Amino acid sequence: MSLLNLKLRVWRQKNGTSKGAFVNYDAPNISPDMSFLEMLDVVNEKLITQNQEPIAFESDCREGICGACSMVINGIPHGKERGTTACQLHMRHFKNGETIVIEPWRARAFPLIKDLVVDRTAFDRIQQAGGFVSVNTGSAPDAHAILVHKDNAEKAFDAAACIGCGACVAACKNASAMLFVGSKISQLAHLPQGDPERKRRAKAMVMQMDAEGFGSCTNTLECEAVCPKEISTRVIAELNWEFMRS
Amino acid sequence: MLNASIPEGPIADKWASYCDASKPINPANKRKYHVIVVGTGLAGASAAASLGELGFRVSTFCFQDSPRRAHSIAAQGGINAAKNYKNDGDSVHRLFYDTIKGGDFRSREANVYRLAQLSVKIIDQCVAQGVPFAREYGGLLDNRSFGGSLVSRTFYARGQTGQQLLLGAYGALNRQIAAGTVKSYPRTEMQDLVVIDGQAKGIITRDLLTGELRAHMADCVVLATGGYGPVFYLSTNAVGCNVTATYRAYKKGAFFANPCYTQIHPTCIPQSGDHQSKLTLMSESLRNDGRVWVPLKKGDARPQEQIPESERDYYLERKYPSYGNLAPRDISSRAAKQVCDEGRGVGPGGRGVYLDFSDSIKRLGQDVITARYGNLFDMYAKITGENPYQTPMRIYPAVHYTMGGLWVDYGLMSNLPGLFVLGEANFSDHGANRLGASALMQGLADGYFVLPYTVASYLNHVKPGAIKNTDAQVTGGLRETHESIVRLMSVRGKHSPDYFHRELGKIMWNDCGMARTEQSLKNALSEIPKIREAFWKDVCVPGSSQDYNPVLEKASRVADFLEFAELLCLDALERRESCGGHFREEFQTEDGEAKRDDKNFSHVAAWEYRGSGQKPTRHQEELAFENIALAQRSYK
Known part of the structure; x- marks a missing residue:
């Protein structure tokens, strides 16, 4: 060429x-x-x-x-x-x-x-609000003590592939961060490890997302179209479901 | 002679006896101690999170905009653990043995044994955090094989294992940030180490948005700042990876061990032109199902599909029948270089070999291959514009990992008391060659399970908060850092920092790359100072130092590479033997394998800085092999 x-x-x-x-x-x-x-x-x-x-x-x-x-x-x-x-x-x-x-x-x-560089620390603060499993180092049971259905492991992985780049926000006319937040919520919602904290997590992450000034989701699906990891808007539906349950 | 302070007793009991001997700190006193952790990759994030959970006050620093972007994120293939879930005969001892042998008998037995012991706990910890490892239909964890091993002990999360493990550690770190035990300073780069009365007591940092220089004081400092691969310019490392933190600690008195141990990874996408800013790794896991070959005949320019089976040389399977395509990285890389030097390489410039999946696709079906390696195949297609399901991948070795690093004792503390070094930034566990899927294991073992104990042992003897940031060492450090930035800004020459970095890279790759000779190393040692001189005469850093200025960041890192490269070549020159990734052409067996000199070089070389323009002093730590007999490494 x-x-x-x-x-x-x-x-x-x-x-x-x-x-x-x-x-x-x-x-x-x-x-x-x-x-x-x-x-x-x-x-x-x-x-x-x-x-x-x-x-x-x-x-x-x-x-x-x-x-x-x-x-x-x-x-x-x-x-x-x-x-x-x-x-x-x-x-x-x-x-x-x-x-x-x-x-x-x-x-x-x-x-x-500056120029093409923006401050994405809002994403870190949303994760700090609840994007984790509360388990201290050293307190874990043997890995095989927790069985995970292969399909659930795959679904969790599909969501966990998020790289936190923010393209979803940039593409959305409302600058919504629902795909980003949904990906962490979905990952942990499909795993038994994430179950005990699911309500607290969904509430805390959504509240932080709102506090940061991200907009609401109006199902335009632009986020899914631009996501470099092709994360499905399924995770937004799951985020809504988890939030409603909380 | 350096003393690694290895506990007495049988190797299997050393770590337990170390832990038993360390006195816990009263929980009420823990929060009086402030620990600085530089770097937020697997080692740094896991260490900071674990220390925060224990109740220490922790500050973390990273130059990226978020802790989650540390380069551990790019590790693809997997993480080793001696779980023996496959019932194929794995054990702590076998992982220990494979790692010592894989490192060509140049690592420290006690550290490696501990690593193998802790490996099993890492998997437990990560699963509990919700890391989505690959699973089998029964819901149990899946494993695969990696180079240098005959058992399946590698746990993986598709081709994104590093990402998932790092996000697990990042989650644990975030939990502590929310709890208030850890304070995170992103976009903040360490510029210098503060050493007071011989002890590490803080760091000088630059805020990358405002240029503000600041001193942070602590009761001890942990460096988890990764390796120095980009001293070769092109590598599989991120473009931001640098040697600055460890090199500046070296200039403050920390010994730099075995800098010549660099790993050239056999399976990377070949370079396509001079514009290239980095090379991309294709995970070693691909060698589970891909077969490496070149044409049998020199200069055979036919397209691969026209080369019949009988005229192909599956050279790894031919030379190493028992390990085949899973021969360790150093050996596979050299074998690739050899066939390309013979004129049998493929692709542009003849610097490439085929990694062919057609047999596996026939045997297993494309779906299985997609499930195992889909993202890697996609990545290959994006970069090269070729479809690896239809034509074999072309691969060539590239700089990937650096086994050398700051010298540490058994407790991961450098010769400077209070300075701890973890993960790729230290030197201790991989000897002269790292096996695949062992970097993630080491980073997490160091951070989750070793450091929390060894830091506590040290802090037991330290009065918390004893140093104020008005100490003369602090103000002096701030002044020196300021002056070096002013110096960089004021050259106002004609070339970008990248220009000099590329020049350095060419010399390093040609003279100190996959094969080294006394002559090539001497040549490098005479050329590097010339580039350094040209850099200080002619580098251009536009903009202001009081502002977000990526060119200034780069210039500052390149300045360190230009000094560090000399240390690397000097170490390579003085190590008059071949071992692992350090291949001196003068020292090889009849069939072209690395020939060690155990009589004279069964030691760690740890270099002490003696001042600008002075030759550093070479210290030694003798390596004792009490549990595994020294042997010529064989993968035949």
Whole structure:
């Protein structure tokens, strides 16, 4: 495949209190084998050598599992490839000459830090409210003392695959965090270990979610469509069920 | 000569006797002690949570925006435990034996035995936390095999075991944060260690959002900051992984042990170009069902489907018939390099070998393969644009894990009293080569089960809260950190930090990678200072140090890599033998295997910093093999 010449329109914003704007950049000679973030690395490298501040964005593992990368690409969180984080999105999916628009997650509960970087500590606080099983180190029974039906283990795993990136919030017109919260609720609701605390957990996590300023779910299902781990909105139904029971 | 303070008595009783001998601290006094934990991966998060549960006051620090993003999250294949649920003859002793042998007899017996003993408790703990391990239809836990072992002892959660274990530890940590025993400082990077009267008493940190430098004082400091793989630039590590915390502790007097023990993992996706920022691992678990091969003939450019069975060389099965495709990582990596050096490699540049699933798909059906490795196959397809169900994967070795790290005694305390080092950041358990699925085991054993006991033993002799942050060492440390940041910002040269990092990586990979020689190492030792000099003349860090500035973070880490690389190469030069991942071409058996020199090198090399521009001092800890006889490692 031949190299791509692309145009970027990138949201630049110095910090949460200043005004942001789109800035245009050229991204010439991009290899189709590059990941989206490697393409941004190339653009940034050039900016740095000109003593200009590069485009700030987050990334760490660059293999789709840490959840650090977070950007809206042409209007879609993580871009249009299904089940893919921005770091795993490769440039072979773009056309030569294309203009790519890149924006941060936009949600009141995710205050902007700089350019494409937002503050997602609200997610940590929701988990702190109850996203765990209360078991002290050393007090566990033998692992085989707890039997888990294979189907339940699989359902728990499907929900547990959440990487906490926040794409679900960014995609939702209400900036709802129901998919994120539902994934932890669902994981523990399908396991016997999670049973004793299920009511307290559902109530506490939902209350914290509301306190953080996330919106309500109106079943648009955008979250499911953009989730890089393809978590089903089944977990939202389960969250509602667990919350009603509490 | 270093003393590891290993308890007396038979190996199976050492840990119990250590625990019996340590006096508990009155619960009312525990909260007077403040413990700093740097790093929130498996080791750090599990340690912080466990200490918080015990009632200590804990502060955790991570450079990521959330503790959950630590790189443990990326571990794929699994975690070992000597549960013998498969009835295939596993035991604590067998896991101990496999790990010592896998480490090519360069690890400490007492630590490894304890690790094998504690392995069984880890699985119990994680299951109780709700970690969704793979299950069988009867509701019991499933296992699979990993390299370097003939039993099935690896517990797994699809290809995301590290993620699920870390989220378990993160949950335990969150519970303590909510309970008020742990305070979490995300986006806060350790810049220096504070040592007062020879004891670790705090850290200097930089707030990555505001640039604020701050001293945090404590009664002891725990580093769980991971490995230094990115000294090679390209590795399977996250792009943020760095050596800064451990290297700066080394400059404050902590010994750095065996830095030359680096692991090159055999199954990674080959590099596609110079733009690449990282390499992606394909879990070793794939070698359970995938067969590794290259064409028999040199320069055979035919597409793989046109190469008949008789003209394929399943070289691992040929060379190591009893372990086959499950030969340990160091051996499999070298074998791949060998066939590629012979001109039999596949793919662009001839740096690749096939990992072929067609036999397994025929035998088990695609559904079974999807259930076992679906996410790995998807990841491969995303990165390469090829479908591994139809064509074999192409793989090549890449830097993955570092066995070396700060020297610790049996209690995981460094030579600096009050400085504890856990997980990949220490050196103790894997010798010269780590077996698959053992990193998660070590991180969690250290954090959940070892540190809570050994920290308490230490703190029993420490008066809590004795040091104030007005001490001269603290103000001096803050000043030095500030000055080094100003120095980085004021170069205003022409190249990005990445530019120098890539240059360093090329030298490290070529001269100190899978094969090393005296000449290549001497070359590296003469080239590295030149890059360092160029870096300080020509690096460019735009923006402000009082602001969120990822380029500054990177520059600061690269500056440390540029010094640390020299220590790594020096250690590799002085270790005149081959062992595990450290392969010196001058020292090999007739059939090309690593040839150890037990007479002269059956020891740990622990390096002491002597000042800038001075050669560090090499200390030794002799390794005694009392329970497993030293032997030439064989996987044939």
